[in-house]
Amino acid sequence: MEVLTAPEHVAAWSAQARWSGHRVGFVPTMGALHTGHASLISQALRQCERVVVSIFVNPLQFNDLNDLARYPRSPDADRALLEELGCHALFLPDEHELYQGHRPMTFDLGGLDTYWEGPDRPGHFQGVVNAVERLFLYVRPDKAFFGEKDRQQLAIVRHVATTLQWPEQIVGCPIHREPDGLAMSSRNVRLSPSDRERAPLLYEALLSTAQSATTGSPAQAQQAGLAVLARDPEIVVDYLGIADAVTLEPLDSWRTGREAVALLAARLGEVRLIDNILLHPSV
Ligand code: PAF
Numbered sequence: 001m002e003v004l005t006a007p008e009h010v011a012a013w014s015a016q017a018r019w020s021g022h023r024v025g026f027v028p029t030m031g032a033l034h035t036g037h038a039s040l041i042s043q044a045l046r047q048c049e050r051v052v053v054s055i056f057v058n059p060l061q062f063n064d065l066n067d068l069a070r071y072p073r074s075p076d077a078d079r080a081l082l083e084e085l086g087c088h089a090l091f092l093p094d095e096h097e098l099y100q101g102h103r104p105m106t107f108d109l110g111g112l113d114t115y116w117e118g119p120d121r122p123g124h125f126q127g128v129v130n131a132v133e134r135l136f137l138y139v140r141p142d143k144a145f146f147g148e149k150d151r152q153q154l155a156i157v158r159h160v161a162t163t164l165q166w167p168e169q170i171v172g173c174p175i176h177r178e179p180d181g182l183a184m185s186s187r188n189v190r191l192s193p194s195d196r197e198r199a200p201l202l203y204e205a206l207l208s209t210a211q212s213a214t215t216g217s218p219a220q221a222q223q224a225g226l227a228v229l230a231r232d233p234e235i236v237v238d239y240l241g242i243a244d245a246v247t248l249e250p251l252d253s254w255r256t257g258r259e260a261v262a263l264l265a266a267r268l269g270e271v272r273l274i275d276n277i278l279l280h281p282s283v
Contacts, residue, residue, distance in 0.1 A: 001082055002089045007098060007138040010052065010091045014140050017088075022049035026141030026168075028132060031055040032072040033081050036176040036184035040145045041085050043173050048143055053082055054091040054135055060104060061127030072186050091139065098138075104130050110159045115248055116239060116263050117152050117274065125156050132157055136168055143169045147176075149183050151261060151276045155248055175275070177203065183275045195268035198232050202266055205229045205240065206277040209262040213279040218242040218251045218260070221279065225262060238265040238272070245278060254283040 004010045017024050025048030027040045033055075044051045055078060062068035082090055106126060112118075113125040136144065146154045158170045176184045181203030182196075191199060209225035216224070225240045242251045245259035254260060260279040265272060 001079075001087055003079075003092060004089055005092050005094060005097075007093055007100075010089070010093075011138045011140065013089055014050075014052065014138075017050040018140070018142075023142045024048060024140070025051040026135070026139050026144045027051065027053045028135050028144065028146075029053060029055055030057045030071065030186065031078050032074050032186035032189070033078045034184050034186060034188075036147060036149065038081065038085060039176050040147055040173045041082070041087055043171070044143070044145045045086060047171070048141075050088045052089040052091055052139055052141070053087050054093065054139070056091075056093050056095075056098065056131065056135070058127060058131040059095060060130050061124050063121050063124060070190070072189055091135075093135075093138075098131075098134050102130075102134060105133070107133075107160050108163060109156050110163070112152065112156045112159055112248055115152075115243065115250060116241065117265065120238065120265075125153065128153055129156065129160050132160075136166065141168055143171050145171045145173055148172050149175045149185065149275065151245075151263065152248060155246065181207075183273070185273060187271050187273060190271045192269055195234070195271065198234060199268060199273065201229060201232055201235060202264055202273060202275050203277075206262055206264060206275060209240070209242075210277050210279050213242070213260070213262070213281045215282065218253065221262065221281075225264070229266065234268065236267040238267065240264045240266075242279065254281040256283050 014024050025044030027044050057071050107129045154172050161170050180200040182199045205225040205228035208228045209221045212224035213221035229237050241263055245261040261276050263276045265274045
């Protein structure tokens with residue numbers, strides 16, 4: 001695996017791969033890689049002849065400097081996992097080089113940042129899209145792979161890629177879960193042992209929401225999930241809501257022919273977790 005730090009080196013690596021007739025797959029990450037990332041990378045390796053992964057903890061998307069400082073980092077384990085998976089290149093940009101000569105841009109996010117994570121994390125999604133734009137500029141992938149766990153991020157990147165006619169194809173990949181249902185996340189390692197034990201209740205709540213959505217209204221489905229979470233007063237719920245799966249607009253009735261999703265954010269101790277599940281209402 002080639003390890004590239006300079007943006008112009010990854011650009012040259014990618015150009016060479018494309019010139020040789022290979023499709024370039026790209027998995028942007030912030031490191032602390034886990035099985036969920038491995039599944040994105042495996043999907044990229046199945047669809048593309050050359051795969052590059054970036055590890056860049058993007059300061060622009062953190063509202064809280066403590067959160068940035070505490071973000072887990074495991075460079076040696078990450079590199080070993082990428083070698084084991086058969087990844088072709090690792091891009092490790094330096095913040096100053098990646099953003100050299102770049103003034104943060106304000107993208108039209110189509111209002112997709114108005115809900116859910118948006119209000120609590122002002123500027124977060126603009127920060128994400130600024131990083132993705134810079135990474136795409138150098139990597140120039142044919143396909144870029146994003147996890148559905150960050151469903152709002154995926155929806156926003158798709159929206160920007162479509163409206164700005166970015167040539168990259170954005171591929172969404174399913175959520176990977178621990179055997180007890182907890183969605184895999186780099187933040188899980190920061191859970192205390194007792195919070196780790198209570199964390200699967202989040203998925204239980206989503207399953208209950210999805211079950212209720214098959215017969216009830218969005219409000220009933222939401223209540224079913226909240227009732228599960230209420231069993232543990234140590235879990236602080238930021239939101240559990242029902243939305244259109246594409247526009248992420250909150251729903252008070254089901255829309256025929258449109259997919260819906262339940263979105264959840266909750267805090268366990270100092271760790272904030274997000275998760276979501278697709279719903280199948282009978283309309
Ligand atoms: O999902 C992430 O890890 C980050 O938000 C991303 C897409 C790498 C942008 O910094």
